[in-house]
Structures are given as structure tokens and as C-alpha cells.
Amino acid sequence: MADVRAQLRAFALSLPGTAEDFPWGERVAKVNGKVFVFLGHDGETGPPLMTVKLVESHGHALALEGAGPTGYGLGRAGWVNVPLLAEGVTLDLLRDWIEESY
16 A cells, blocks of 8 residues: 555655645645645554545545545535555546546
């Protein structure tokens, strides 16, 4: 799973104007100072997730087993916790959602 997270991190940071940051100890990618993808804490023991803000794909993402609205009120704004190992999830799909969130 570390390999998938590494590939998603590399993809997110390849987008124009992005930077990596570690607010709250969590690995994130930002553009213009705003987070567009949360990639979790290094060494996490729970199921691997990424968190993205989706408008067009929001319903599709929430339909995945294990997906859910992000806490702290972010879910109301379209942020979704996406399980990286859910059935039907591919690296290409995750990259599309990172790009949509970007």
C-alpha cells in the first residue's frame, strides 16, 4: 500500500504549483496554499485512505464500500474519505479524483 500512496503523492506533486505540507502530522498536497488532497499520516495502522474534495464524482466516491464524508464539517463541503483498497478502485480513478480536487 505504501507504493500506491507514493504513486498518488508523486502524481499530486507533479501538478503545477503544488507543494507538500504536514499540518497535524498528516501528509497533504497544496496548491496556492490550499489543501487539495490529504494522504494520511505516515505509518498509519488503519485502512489506507485519501481525502479529496469532489463535486462531479462525489456520489460515485461515496458509493464505494468504506467511503464516507470527511469529519470536522468538511463533508458538507464535498470532502470524501476514499479507501484506497476498496473494490473497483484503481490507481487511474484515484488520480482522476486528485485532479478533480486540484
